[in-house]
Amino acid sequence: MTHDHDLVLRPTAAQTEAALDPPPGRNGGDLVVETLSGLGATTVFGLPGQHALGMFDALRRSSLQYVGLRVENNAGFAADAYGRITGEAAPLLLSTGPGALTSLAALQEARAAAAPVLAISSQIPTAGLGGGRHGYLHELPDQQASFRGVVKSVHTVRSQSQIPSALAAAWESALTAPHGPVWVEIPQDVLLAETSLPVVTAMDAAPEEVVPRPELTAVAAHLLSTAARPAIIAGGGVVRADASGKLRLLAERLDAPVVTTFGGKGAFPWNHPLSLQSWLEDRHTTDLLEDADVLLVVGSGLGELSSNYHTFKPRGRVIQIEADLGKLESNHPALGIHADARLALSALLETVDERPDPTAPERVRTLLARVGERIAGQELTLEQDVLASVRRALPDRSPSFWDMTILAYWAWSAFDPRGANTMHSAQGAGGLGYGFPAALGAAAADPSRPVLAVSGDGGALYSIAELATAKQYGLDVTWLIIDDGGYGILREYMTDAFGQATATELARPDYVALAESFGVPGIRTSPGSLAADLSKALATPGPSVVVLPAVLRMFAPTHLDG
Numbered sequence: 001m002t003h004d005h006d007l008v009l010r011p012t013a014a015q016t017e018a019a020l021d022p023p024p025g026r027n028g029g030d031l032v033v034e035t036l037s038g039l040g041a042t043t044v045f046g047l048p049g050q051h052a053l054g055m056f057d058a059l060r061r062s063s064l065q066y067v068g069l070r071v072e073n074n075a076g077f078a079a080d081a082y083g084r085i086t087g088e089a090a091p092l093l094l095s096t097g098p099g100a101l102t103s104l105a106a107l108q109e110a111r112a113a114a115a116p117v118l119a120i121s122s123q124i125p126t127a128g129l130g131g132g133r134h135g136y137l138h139e140l141p142d143q144q145a146s147f148r149g150v151v152k153s154v155h156t157v158r159s160q161s162q163i164p165s166a167l168a169a170a171w172e173s174a175l176t177a178p179h180g181p182v183w184v185e186i187p188q189d190v191l192l193a194e195t196s197l198p199v200v201t202a203m204d205a206a207p208e209e210v211v212p213r214p215e216l217t218a219v220a221a222h223l224l225s226t227a228a229r230p231a232i233i234a235g236g237g238v239v240r241a242d243a244s245g246k247l248r249l250l251a252e253r254l255d256a257p258v259v260t261t262f263g264g265k266g267a268f269p270w271n272h273p274l275s276l277q278s279w280l281e282d283r284h285t286t287d288l289l290e291d292a293d294v295l296l297v298v299g300s301g302l303g304e305l306s307s308n309y310h311t312f313k314p315r316g317r318v319i320q321i322e323a324d325l326g327k328l329e330s331n332h333p334a335l336g337i338h339a340d341a342r343l344a345l346s347a348l349l350e351t352v353d354e355r356p357d358p359t360a361p362e363r364v365r366t367l368l369a370r371v372g373e374r375i376a377g378q379e380l381t382l383e384q385d386v387l388a389s390v391r392r393a394l395p396d397r398s399p400s401f402w403d404m405t406i407l408a409y410w411a412w413s414a415f416d417p418r419g420a421n422t423m424h425s426a427q428g429a430g431g432l433g434y435g436f437p438a439a440l441g442a443a444a445a446d447p448s449r450p451v452l453a454v455s456g457d458g459g460a461l462y463s464i465a466e467l468a469t470a471k472q473y474g475l476d477v478t479w480l481i482i483d484d485g486g487y488g489i490l491r492e493y494m495t496d497a498f499g500q501a502t503a504t505e506l507a508r509p510d511y512v513a514l515a516e517s518f519g520v521p522g523i524r525t526s527p528g529s530l531a532a533d534l535s536k537a538l539a540t541p542g543p544s545v546v547v548l549p550a551v552l553r554m555f556a557p558t559h560l561d562g
Helices: 013-020 028-039 050-059 072-086 104-113 160-175 188-192 214-225 236-240 244-254 283-291 341-351 360-376 381-393 406-414 435-445 466-473 488-498 511-517 530-539
Strands: 043-046 065-068 090-094 117-123 153-156 181-187 230-234 258-260 294-298 317-322 335-338 400-402 423-425 451-456 477-483 522-524 544-549
Touching: 028 050, 028 160, 028 188, 043 050, 043 072, 043 435, 050 090, 050 117, 050 188, 065 435, 065 466, 072 090, 072 104, 072 117, 072 435, 104 117, 104 181, 117 160, 117 188, 153 160, 160 181, 181 188, 214 294, 214 317, 214 335, 214 341, 230 244, 230 283, 236 244, 236 341, 244 341, 283 360, 294 341, 317 341, 381 406, 381 530, 400 406, 400 435, 406 423, 406 451, 406 488, 423 435, 435 451, 435 466, 435 477, 477 511, 477 530, 511 522, 511 544, 530 544
Parallel strands: 043 065, 043 090, 090 117, 117 181, 153 181, 230 258, 230 294, 294 317, 317 335, 400 423, 400 451, 451 477, 477 544, 522 544
Antiparallel strands: none
């Protein structure tokens, strides 16, 4: 009798011969890049440092494409975007101490947005490990401790034979729902030492599936089938699980209105008769969701932004599907279903009854009209025109990456992404500097279509060095910089709260001249010519910069009413 666990793949004669006689001149770094190739990686991001040179030397003996950025945090943002676009774990090669620590803000964003990133950092030589003060360059008492609260999992290597298994475990962790960043630490001497281990071939690191419990989906299907006023909130988990098609089928079967969170942009068609779009920071939307007798929340923890700053108080029954166990019922009591969004929606489609409701589209139209009237009463024509110009210029299916800037805050609510997995921002962790380096990662992932990055002048200064990266690799990214002379949204917040703003005004360069000094075409535009100038830049291969001098304002919030 043969059991599955008794089956072992036997090497061929050629594999045995190659294993017994590995090529000379390999080191621990070769084991890293060989394992990455065996796992299916094709592109790596990073920045070299003294302790990590073994990995970088090995890159020239591999088929991996390397994209080197100028700041580790920007390299992390690029890897984040690559992971979001491809659904693959993006390797990020880092050096010890300052190099690794500089990536922490990017890894926090990847964790918040469930972007799969495989960060591989060097460490001081093994002789210096253990928490002593040996005086090694870049030495930390416990380097791992800096990452444990940020990434999904931490993996340590102390010998060359551990490298393939540690990387495979990290890869599996990064790609198990919810996706996220992971961190692997390898000492310098382990990377540099010559190795006689066989060349690493294909690795088996299939992620585990997070399958819903059938008794829970049965209850959820019954509640949805018998609801009088169901509604759906679709979060980023729907996009990450590639489940937008299943979400649409379920919404149409139930005639349930759907609102997408800012992280879930594109999870549901913008102009669908059941689409409430993304107006979550609006009391009209909050009221409709509170009025639902059954509310299905898919792939969202209903955090601060998704709950209109925690003013949302559901009165009906809540069903929450979430792959991140810690987010289940973290903000509201619910029928919590721990599952990947795609698998859970598939289970619901198998059992839910059709529930026609001819009044649903009219309720959606009424709500959107009320939202439109509220915005129209605030004299924000410039802001709406600028956003409309960006939408006209950006080709359908081209991805866009938005920094933390006023136009991005508008886009969260008002921008039609025209497709799932096309609009991305740093709203997960909320750090500055995301837009441009993330767009570079997306361009490396898919060179077949142009990519748009949107930043304010404050955020642009975080990543201006990456103009050199864009030029060096010829990455097809158009960077729109809204230049208002400072941190615009903080200027608004402080003026509203204190009557005047402090520390928000910035001296800044001539961005057009600065771009041209890197060999990147730049143009200064105006609101009236933005659509044409942006269209031309997007249609021209390679990087470009479009600068719009403008002071934009946010629409008034509703969570402060009363």
